Amino acid sequence: xxxxxxxxxxxxxxxxxxxxxxxxxxxxxxxxxxxxxxxxxxxxxxxxxxxxxxxxxxxxxxxxxxxxxxxxxxxxxxxxxxxxxxxxxxxxxxxxxxxxxxxxxxxxxxxxxxxxxxxxxxxxxxxxxxxxxxxxxxxxxxxxxxxxxxxxxxxxxxxxxxxxxxxxxxxxxxxxxxxxxxxxxxxxxxxxxxxxxxxxxxxxxxxxxxxxxxxxxxxxxxxxxxxxxxxxxxxxxxxxxxxxxxxxxxxxxxxxxxxxxxxxxxxxxxxxxxxxxxxxxxxxxxxxxxxxxxxxxxxxxxxxxxxxxxxxxxxxxxxxxxxxxxxxxxxxxxxxxxxxxxxxxxxxxxxxxxxxxxxxxxxxxxxxxxxxxxxxxxxxxxxxxxxxxxxxxxxxxxxxxxxxxxxxxxxxxxxxxxxxxxxxxxxxxxxxxxxxxxxxxxxxxxxxxxxxxxxxxxxxxxxxxxxxxxxxxxxxxxxxxxxxxxxxxxxxxxxxxxxxxxxxxxxxxxxxxxxxxxxxxxxxxxxxxxxxxxxxxxxxxxxxxxxxxxxxxxxxxxxxxxxxxxxxxxxxxxxxxxxxxxxxxxxxxxxxxxxxxxxxxxxxxxxxxxxxxxxxxxxxxxxxxxxxxxxxxxxxxxxxxxxxxxxxxxxxx
Numbered sequence: 169x170x171x172x173x174x175x176x177x178x179x180x181x182x183x184x185x186x187x188x189x190x191x192x193x194x195x196x197x198x199x200x201x202x203x204x205x206x207x208x209x210x211x212x213x214x215x216x217x218x219x220x221x222x223x224x225x226x227x228x229x230x231x232x233x234x235x236x237x238x239x240x241x242x243x244x245x246x247x248x249x250x251x252x253x254x255x256x257x258x259x260x261x262x263x264x265x266x267x268x269x270x271x272x273x274x275x276x277x278x279x280x281x282x283x284x285x286x287x288x289x290x291x292x293x294x295x296x297x298x299x300x301x302x303x304x305x306x307x308x309x310x311x312x313x314x315x316x317x318x319x320x321x322x323x324x325x326x327x328x329x330x331x332x333x334x335x336x337x338x339x340x341x342x343x344x345x346x347x348x349x350x351x352x353x354x355x356x357x358x359x360x361x362x363x364x365x366x367x368x369x370x371x372x373x374x375x376x377x378x379x380x381x382x383x384x385x386x387x388x389x390x391x392x393x394x395x396x397x398x399x400x401x402x403x404x405x406x407x408x409x410x411x412x413x414x415x416x417x418x419x420x421x422x423x424x425x426x427x428x429x430x431x432x433x434x435x436x437x438x439x440x441x442x443x444x445x446x447x448x449x450x451x452x453x454x455x456x457x458x459x460x461x462x463x464x465x466x467x468x469x470x471x472x473x474x475x476x477x478x479x480x481x482x483x484x485x486x487x488x489x490x491x492x493x494x495x496x497x498x499x500x501x502x503x504x505x506x507x508x509x510x511x512x513x514x515x516x517x518x519x520x521x522x523x524x525x526x527x528x529x530x531x532x533x534x535x536x537x538x539x540x541x542x543x544x545x546x547x548x549x550x551x552x553x554x555x556x557x558x559x560x561x562x563x564x565x566x567x568x569x570x571x572x573x574x575x576x577x578x579x580x581x582x583x584x585x586x587x588x589x590x591x592x593x594x595x596x597x598x599x600x601x602x603x604x605x606x607x608x609x610x611x612x613x614x615x616x617x618x619x620x621x622x623x624x625x626x627x628x629x630x631x632x633x634x635x636x637x638x639x640x641x642x643x644x645x646x647x648x649x650x651x652x653x654x655x656x657x658x659x660x661x662x663x664x665x666x667x668x669x670x671x672x673x674x675x676x677x678x679x680x681x682x683x684x685x686x687x688x689x690x691x692x693x694x695x696x697x698x699x700x701x702x703x704x705x706x707x708x709x710x711x712x713x714x715x716x717x718x719x720x721x722x723x724x725x726x727x728x729x730x731x732x733x734x735x736x737x738x739x740x741x742x743x744x745x746x747x748x749x750x751x752x753x754x755x756x757x758x759x760x761x762x763x764x765x766x767x768x769x770x771x772x773x774x775x776x777x778x779x780x781x782x783x784x785x786x787x788x789x790x791x792x793x794x795x796x797x798x799x800x801x802x803x804x805x806x807x808x809x810x811x812x813x814x815x816x817x818x819x820x821x
Contacts, residue, residue, distance in 0.1 A: 195214050195217050195218045195221070196214075196215075196218045196224075196226070196227065198214050199211050199214035199215045199218060199227075199230065200230075202214060203215075203230055203234060206237075208234040208237055208238050209238070211230065211234050212231060212234050212235065212238075213781065215227045215230050215231045215234070216231065216781040217781065219231065220781065220784065225251060225254045225255070225256060225257060228247055228250045228251040228254060229247075229251045229257075229261060231243075231247040232244055232247035232248040232250075232251050232261065232264055232268075233264065235247060236248075236264060236267070236268065238600075239574070239575070239593050239600060241268055241271035241272050241573075241574065242272060242739055242740055243739070243740055244264070244268040244271070245265065245268035245269055245271075245272055245274075245740070246740035246820070246821065248261055248262075248264040248265035248268050249265055249671070250820070251264075251265075252264075252265045259285055259288040259289045262281055262284050262285040262288065263281075263282075263285045263289075265281050266278050266281035266282045266284075266285055266300070267546070269281060269671075270303070270304065270307075270545075270546040270573060271546045271547060271573050271574060272573060272633070273307075273311075273546075273573045273633050273635075273645045273647075274631075274633055274647075274670075274671065275304040275305075275307045275308050275311075275647065276304070276308070276631045276647060277631065277671060278304050279300075279301060279304040279305070282297075282300040282301060282304065283301075286300075296521075299541070299542065299543055302543045303543045303544055303545070303546070306543050306544075306565075307544075307545045307546070307568070307573070308647060310545070310565075310567050310568035310571075311568050311644075311645060311646050311647065312646065314567075314568050314569050314644060315567050315568065315569065315570060316608065316612070317569065317570055317606060317607065317608045318569075318606075318607045318608075318641070318642055318659075319569065319570075319590065319592070319594075319604040319605070319606060319607075319642045320604060320605045320606070320607055320641070320642065321596075321597060321598065321602055321603075321604055321641070321642065322334070322589075322602070322603045322604060322605055323598060324387070324390065325341065325343060325387060325394065325603050326597065326598040326599055326602045326603055327345060327347040327598065327599055328347075328598060328599045329345060329346045329347045329348070329599045329600065330344075330345060330346045330347075330382070330593075330599055330600045330601040331343060331344070331345045331347070331591075331598075331599060331601060331602055331603050332344055332345075332409070332577070332578040332591030332601040332602075332603060333408060333409035333410065333578040333580075333591055334578075334580060334589040334591070334603045335409075335410060335411065335412065335580045335589075336580065336582075336588075337386070337410075337412055337416060338388070338416055339388070339389065340386060340387050340388040340389060340392070341386070341387050341589075342384060342385070342386050342397055342410050342412075343384070343385055343387075343408075343603060344382050344383070344384060344385070344407075344408030344409045344410070344578075345382065345383060345385050345408075346381060346382045346383070347385075381404070381405050381406050381407075382406040382407060382408045383396060383397075383407050383408065384396070384397035384399060384401075384407055384408050384409075384410055384421065385397055386398075397410075398454070398455060399419065399421070399447055399455050399458075400447070400455060400456075400457055400458065401421075401423050401445075401458060402423075402425065402457070402458060403423050403424065403425040405423070405424040405425060405440075406422070406423055406424040406442070407421065407422070407423045408421060408422060408423075409421065409422060409472075409473065409474075409578060410474075411474045411475045411476045412476070413476055413480045414478045414479075414480070416449070417448060417449045418446060418447070418448050418449070418476070418480070419446065419447045419448075419449070419455065420444060420445075420446050420461075420474040420475075420476050420483065421444070421445060421446075421447075421458075421474065422442050422443065422444055422445070422471070422472040422473070422474065423442070423443060423445060423458070424440050424441075424442055424443070425440070425443070425466075440466065441465070441466050441467070441468070441469055441470040441471075442470040442471065442472045443460060443461065443464040443466055443470075443471060444460075444461035444464060444471045444472065444474050444483075444485060445458035445459060445460055445461065446458065446459050446461070447459070461474075461483075461509065462508065462509050463489075463501065463509070463511075463512055465489070468489070468490070469487055469488050469489040469490065470487060470488055470496075471485050471486075471487040471489070472485060472486055472487070472496075473485055473486040473525055473526050473527065475526075475527050475528050475529070477529060478529075478531055480503070481502060481503045482500055482501070482502055482503075482529075483500065483501045483503075483509060484498060484499070484500045484515075484527040484528075484529070485498070485499055485500075485501075485512075485527070486498055486499070486523075486524060486525050486526070486527065487499055487512070489512070491514070492514060492519065493514070493516070493519040493520060493521055494519065494520055494521035494522050494523065494524075494541055495521075495522055495523035495541075496523045496524060496525060497514055497515070497519040497524055498514075498515045498518050498519060498524045498525075498527045498537060499512040499513060499514055499515065500512065500513055500515060501513070515527075515560060517553075517559055517560035517563075518535070518537055518539075518551075518553070518560050518563065519541075520539060520541025520542055521541050522539060522540045522541020522542070523539065523540050523541065523548070524537055524538065524539045524541070525537065525538040525539070525548055525577050525578075526538045526548075526550075526577045526578050526579060528579065528580065528581055529555065530581045530586075533554055533555040533556075534552065534553075534554060534555075535552070535553045535554065535555045535560060536550060536551070536552055536553075536579060536581075536587060537550075537551055537553075538550055538551070538575075538576060538577040538578075539551055540575075542563070542565070543565065544565055544571060545565075545568060545571045545572055545573050545576075546572075546573035546574065547572075547573065547574045547575040547576070547593075548575040548576055548577045549565055549566070549571040549576055550565075550566045550570060550571055550576050550577070550579065550587075550590070551563050551564065551565055551566065552564050552566055568644075569642070569644050570590075570606075572592055572594035572595075573594075574592060574593045574594045574595070575592065575593050575601075576590060576591070576592045576594070577591055577592070578590070578591030578601075579591065586606075587606060588605060588606065589603055589604065589605055590603075590604045590605075590606065591603055591604070592604060594643075595635070595637075595643055596637055596642060596643040604642075612657040612658065612659060613658065613659065613660045613682070614657070614658040614659075614660070614682050614685065614689060614690070614691060615655065615656075615657060615658065615689075615690045615691065616636065616655060616656045616657075616658050616664075616666070616680070616690075616691045616692070616693060617653070617654070617655045617690060617691075617692055618634075618653070618654055618655075618666075618692055618693040618694045618695060619648070619651065619652040619653050619654070619694050619695075620632040620634065620648050620652045620654065620668045620670075620676075620694070620695045620696075620697060621652060621694060621695070621696050621697070622673075622696075622697060622699065623676075623696040623697060623698045623699075624698070624699060628648075628651050628652025628653075629648060629652045629668075629670060629673075629697060630648055630649065630650045630651070630652055631647055631648060631670065632647065632648045632652065632654075632668050632669065632670040632673075632695075632697065633645060633646075633647055633668065633669050633670065634646050634647070634648060634654040634666065634667070634668045634695070635666070635667050635668075635669075636656045636658075636664055636665075636666050637664060637665045637666075637667070638659070638662055638663070638664055639662075639663040639664065639665065641662070644656065648668075658682050658691065659682065660682055660685075661682060661683050661684075662681065662682050662683070663679070663680075663681040663682075663683060664679070664680055664681065665677055665678070665679055666678055666679075666680060666693055666695070667695070667737075668695040668697060669697070670697060672699065672700055672821065673697035673698060673699055673700060674697060674698040674699075674700055674734065674737075674738055674741075675697065675737050675738055676695040676696050676697055676698075677737055678693055678695060680693055700741070700818055700821045701818070702817075702818055702819060702820075702821065703817050703818075703819060704817060704818070705746070705815040705816075705817055706815060706816055706817070706818075707813060707814075707815050708727050708728070708730075708731060708813075708814045708815060708816060709727060710723050710724065710726070710727050711724045711727050711728065711769070711813060711814035715752075715812075716753070716761070718761060718764040718765040718767075718768045719768065720768055720769065720772050724769075724814075725772065728769060728772050728773060729776070731743075731745075731773060731816060732773055732776045732777070732778060735773070735778050735782065735783070736777070736778070738821075740820075740821060741782070741818050741820060741821050742781075742782045742783065742784075742818070742819050742820035743782070743783050743784075743816045743817060743818055743819060744783075744784050744785075744786050744816065744817045744819050745766055745769055745770050745773070745783060745784070745785055745786065745814065745815075745816050746766060746786045746787075746788055746814065746815045746816070746817065747762040747763070747765040747766035747769065747785070747786070747787050747788065747813075747814050748762060748788045748789070748790070748791075748792055748793075748811055748812065748813050748814070748815070749761055749762045749765075749788075749789055749790050749811065749812055750790060750793070750797060750808035750809070750811040750812050751790045751793060751797055751798050751799050751801070751808075751811070752808060755789065755790060755799075758789040758790045759787055759788075759789035759790075759791075760787070760789075761787070761789075762787030762788055762789045762790075763785065763786075763787025764787070765787070765814070766785035766786055766787050766814070767785045767787075769785070769814055770783050770784070770785040784819075790811070793811050794810055794811055794813070795807055795810060795811065797811060
C-alpha cells in the first residue's frame, strides 16, 4: 500500500512540476507589465520567481532597478553586481552598481566601479566624472571626521512605512506618511502616479511601494495620538508635504488626483503628475476647498515640495517643468501687487543636472535644500547657503552624519533658523523614511577601536564597512584602513551593536556597552568576516530528525534559528536548504521524506520573517551518504543518524 501511495505522490509531483514549468514562461510577462506600471513591489516578487527558474539578464536588470526605485539599496547592489557580470550586460548596469555601492557607504568600491563605467562609456562629461569621484573621496573624509551631532529617531511619529516632512504647527507637528490608517477616513517618493489608461489605480494600495498612499497627519502634543490632518484634499491618492504661513491660517500642500482634464489613452500607461494646492482656515477651524496653484499642469510636469516664506510673499517649490537644468529644479514664485502668483523663476545657482528638493528659508535668509547633483554622500544630501539679494551665495554640504549615503530631505526650521527636523531613509530607521530631530550637544566619553579580519586566514581586511549602531538610536559608519583598523567615539550609558561587512563576505555583528563605566577608557572589539563560497554545502549541526519523521525537533529549532540570523544579517543571500536521509527504507520513499523534511525546515525559516523567494528546499534522499551505511549494510542507529542531516548552500550573494 505504501509503494502505491508513494508512486501516486511521485506521479502527482511530476505532473505539478510540468504544469508549473508551462506556467513559468508567463511569469516574466506579468512581471514586465507590473514593472511598466511602476508596481515595483509586485514586479520584484515575480522577477525573483522567474530568476529562480532561469537566470536571465533581463530579470536581473529589472530586479536591480526595481529595488533601486524602492530604495532597497542592499538588494539593488546585489542585483546590479549580478547583472553587470552577465554576458551582453550594458555599461549602465556598472553605473547602477556604483551608485548602489555608494548608497551602501562602500565608497572605495563605488569609486572603482565609477572608474570602470567611465572607462567603458567614453561620453561621460568631465564635470560628471569629477562629481562622482570627488563624492567618494569626500564621503570617506567626512566619515573619518564626523561632526559632533546625533540624529534622534522620532519614534512617536514614525511607523514601519514612510514618514517625512515634519513641520511645526500650533505647538504640534504635521507630517506626511503612507502608514496604514485603518479605522480612519480618509514624500512624494515619486513625482507621479502611473496606471493603465483604461482603469484608475487602486485607491488603497500604491503599487510603487506596496503601501498606502501618502496623507497628512497631525500630532498635537507628545501625549496625543497621531491623527489624520483635517484637510479636504478631494483625492484618494497622495497628499503631502505641507507648508504653513507664519500665522498658521494658510496651508500649501501637494496631491495627486485623477483630474477631468487628464489625458488618458486606452491600453497605454497614463502618468499623473503632482500638483500644489492651497487651503485657508476659517474662523471655526475648518479648512476650505483646495485651490490649485496657477502653474500646475497635470499632463506635462510635476510641482511639489512647497515652502511658503514667513511673509507669505514667496512660494518656493521643486518641479521638472520644461526649461530646467536637470531632473527637478527649485523655483520661486513671487506674489504680485494684485495678489496673484507671478511666473516661476528658476534658482539657477542652486540647481544642477540632478534633482533639487525641499527648499526652505529662515528669517535670516539662510537657504537649505537637498540635491543629488552635487558632491555628496549619495542620494539626496542637505546643502546650506545664504541668499544674497536675487542670488544664492556659496553652497556647502552639511557633512556627516547630518547627511547619509541615502536620501536626506524634508526638513524644517525652528524660530532661530536652525534645522529642527530632518527626513531620511538611512539605515537603522523604523520604516523606509523616518523623521529625525538633531542633538548637537552629544557628550562623547569613550573610544572604541578594533580591526576587521578574514576569519579563515586571520589577515586584516582593508576597505570593510564598519557600522556602530546605538541600540534604540542612530548609527555611524567608517571604512577600515589598510591595516583593517577602525575607531569610533562612544557616549556614556549606551548600548551598541558594531558590525562589519564587505562584498563577497558574510557579515559579523557584536554587542558592547558603556553602561556602568565610570572612567574614561578605551574599548576594543575585533570583527571576523567569512568568505562567501557559492554552492558549497555547509552542515547545520544538530539538525536531526526522528526516524521516518519530518517534524522540527526542539534541538533542530535552535540551529535553524542560527540560519535565520545569518539570513537577516546578510539580507541579499539566497540559500538552498538540503535534507538527507539514511539508507533505510524504500529509495523513492526516502526521496519523498527528505523533500518533506526540507520543506518543513524552509517553512520554519519563512515563518520567522525570511522572504520565501530567498530560500528553497531540496530533498536528496539517500543519494549523498556520509559513510558506508548504504542499502543492505548493517550500521548502528548513531551511524545512520549522521546521514539524516540538513545542509545549506549559498546560491546567490
